[in-house]
Amino acid sequence: NIEEKPKRPLINNKKALDAKYTELYLNLPWTERLDCTNAPLSSKDAEIIENNEDLADSDFKREMLFYRQAQAAVIDALPKLKKANISTKRPDDYYAQMAKSDEHMKKIREYLVNRKTDIERRE
Amino acid sequence: SSEDVQSMKCNWTNKQKVLIFSTRGVSYLARHVMKNLRALMPHTKSEPKIEIRKSFSILNEVVELRNCNKVLFFDMKKKKDLYLWMGNVPDGPTVKFLVENLHTMEELKLTGNCLKGSRPLLSFDEKFDKESHWKLIKELLTQIFGTPYHQPKSQPFVDHVLSFSIIDNKIWFRNYQIVEENGALAEIGPRFVLNLHCIFEKSFCGMLLYENPQYIAPNLKRRLAKMKASQKYKERIY
Numbered sequence: 001n002i003e004e005k006p007k008r009p010l011i012n013n014k015k016a017l018d019a020k021y022t023e024l025y026l027n028l029p030w031t032e033r034l035d036c037t038n039a040p041l042s043s044k045d046a047e048i049i050e051n052n053e054d055l056a057d058s059d060f061k062r063e064m065l066f067y068r069q070a071q072a073a074v075i076d077a078l079p080k081l082k083k084a085n086i087s088t089k090r091p092d093d094y095y096a097q098m099a100k101s102d103e104h105m106k107k108i109r110e111y112l113v114n115r116k117t118d119i120e121r122r123e
Numbered sequence: 124s125s126e127d128v129q130s131m132k133c134n135w136t137n138k139q140k141v142l143i144f145s146t147r148g149v150s151y152l153a154r155h156v157m158k159n160l161r162a163l164m165p166h167t168k169s170e171p172k173i174e175i176r177k178s179f180s181i182l183n184e185v186v187e188l189r190n191c192n193k194v195l196f197f198d199m200k201k202k203k204d205l206y207l208w209m210g211n212v213p214d215g216p217t218v219k220f221l222v223e224n225l226h227t228m229e230e231l232k233l234t235g236n237c238l239k240g241s242r243p244l245l246s247f248d249e250k251f252d253k254e255s256h257w258k259l260i261k262e263l264l265t266q267i268f269g270t271p272y273h274q275p276k277s278q279p280f281v282d283h284v285l286s287f288s289i290i291d292n293k294i295w296f297r298n299y300q301i302v303e304e305n306g307a308l309a310e311i312g313p314r315f316v317l318n319l320h321c322i323f324e325k326s327f328c329g330m331l332l333y334e335n336p337q338y339i340a341p342n343l344k345r346r347l348a349k350m351k352a353s354q355k356y357k358e359r360i361y
Contacts, residue, residue, distance in 0.1 A: 010334040017255035017332050020216050020324065024262050032137045032272045034281065035245040035265045037252060041306075062290065070286040070299045071306045073246030078304060081281055088301050090238065090280050097239040099162050099311065100228060108232050 040068035137271035144170040145197035155227040165240035165276035179327040215325035220317040228312040235300035235309030237283040
């Protein structure tokens with residue numbers, strides 16, 4: 001039998017990581033960075049995180065958690081955006097290309113309507 | 124008008140430019156997600172697919188030739204395992220992820236939509252501040268995914284949120300539209316999960332700073348699954 005080579009211990013060089021962080025960090029005003037760090041919105045969600053180990057497998061709970069986190073970020077950021085005079089909504093007469101095309105959005109709408117009628121028919 | 128563009132250029136201080144490209148032989152899924160990311164991020168550039176023969180260090184030259192200082196590089200092995208390299212060029216660090224659960228904007232039936240090139244809010248999980256490697260990754264994500272203020276190709280609105288959460292020691296990426304000012308959201312897509320493999324000190328080279336102890340290579344994962352399945356018959360024979 002071949003002797004198994006002793007495995008190299010995994011690297012976690014905290015000092016170098018911290019040094020790299022200070023080197024990389026861009027000290028710009030918040031309006032340039034727009035980053036927020038926050039917990040999900042309600043305290044009930046915090047309990048879910050602590051109690052659940054199978055969170056990665058439970059689709060609904062997990063998506064809810066992501067949604068709440070994004071929501072908390074928006075609620076935190078909106079006053080700051082207002083102060084900096086950055087709008088979250090475009091005016092009605094402002095036309096620009098969207099990330100998803102109108103065609104695609106139409107397909108989604110049709111899909112949703114179809115699904116709704118399907119469910120109603122079954123009942 | 125041209126005056127507005129002029130003033131935009133003057134105020135544009137944070138000049139992050141991200142090059143998004145891939146190796147030859149990535150699947151259609153990766154190509155579509157790259158396209159989605161380019162649509163969401165106006166500060167990106169694209170580059171033809173590249174074939175890597177010996178080392179990754181040639182990528183540094185490619186990125187610098189295109190005047191970029193950040194890179195998102197997709198690499199596919201065996202036509203099924205997709206890796207994402209995220210780097211700051213030329214000073215580093217570079218982070219290598221395994222991409223899991225990849226879904227494009229087109230395939231997901233999500234109702235949200237946003238302007239092409241509008242700026243995103245970036246929302247991070249609190250766990251990002253607790254450990255040094257997550258903190259470093261958070262800063263890198265902020266600089267790559269955040270669209271600079273007054274970027275000439277960007278729209279002057281903040282109408283979507285990119286959220287990064289850590290569950291199961293992996294980063295989960297979601298993109299939401301801000302529908303109402305009270306915090307109602309609608310998801311836009313794409314979705315993916317990033318499983319951290321390792322962090323290098325420089326861009327595509329240098330010393331290893333971190334290795335994820337919970338990372339299992341996809342090859343090993345498949346082998347273990349096969350071994351477990353074959354065990355069933357062995358037990359039956361004896």
